[in-house]
Amino acid sequence: MEIRINGNDVTIPENLTTIQDVINHYQFKSPIIIVEHNDHILKKEDYDQTKLKPGDHIEFVQFVGGG
């Protein structure tokens, strides 16, 4: 499926159908991940119920060092 993640057009495997699937796929190391799906900020409990469709845009965001 073609979707947009963090400003990049990517093709994700067809077995990834929810936000949680994508998070599991990438295995992000950051302990805190924030997710925006089609301009809508998701709660953690919504990750596995949020279905993906082609053309969706997702932002995976984290905290980094800053002053």
Next chain:
Amino acid sequence: MLKIGKYTFNSRLFLGTGKFPNFDIQKEAVLQSETDVLTFAVRRMDIFDPQQPNFLEKIDLKRYKFLPNTAGAKTAEEAVRIAKLADASGICHMVKVEIIGCDKTLLPDPVETLKATEMLLAEGFTVLPYTSDDVVLARKLEELGAHAIMPGASPIGSGQGIINPLNLHYIIEQSSVPVIVDAGIGSPKDASYAMELGADGVLLNTAVSGAGCPVKMAEAMKLAVKSGRLGYEAGRIPKKTIATASSPADGLLV
């Protein structure tokens, strides 16, 4: 004890987390600083390098209050979006409004800062706007309901120290909310001076992370902030233009 909104802090030193040589030095510097408040920036994850380490792995998240900044935002709307993303993490307590209006000086955009502060307050955030040392702007931010005012000492990362102590004095004098001097601090002397002027706290980053030994500098800043605060509370002597001997004039041997 420093109180901002509903939060209280033992330490008056807020520490930024950017540009440390490595996470081990950073962790030790954070510990030495004895800070209660850490600032962070909000950024996209690198999906091409998802295993990149993150400093948050290294620290006890429950030990600190988190002050994410909205750096990267050029407009109030962008700042609000970043603040909401940070808030969705569930670990944040406050937000530092940081809207840069000039790429060269990194000075904040006063109009967008006011707008963002108003919008975030309406959303129920505890809002600490980073602002220039403009006295009238500081007053307007307070009138909006900002929980603290964070005037810069000098441009971000410049290490120039306090270039306009008179403006900071005016801001501190007029404010009934805490004033945290943010940005431009270069040395412990600057941090101590800010506190002696009556600031309620100091937020710094590069002065520690860019120091020859960040861990030692973190301790130095901790002591400087404490020392400056004690000096402020003690009340310094007035400056005089004539010398006054501290030894008695009576009983001279000659």
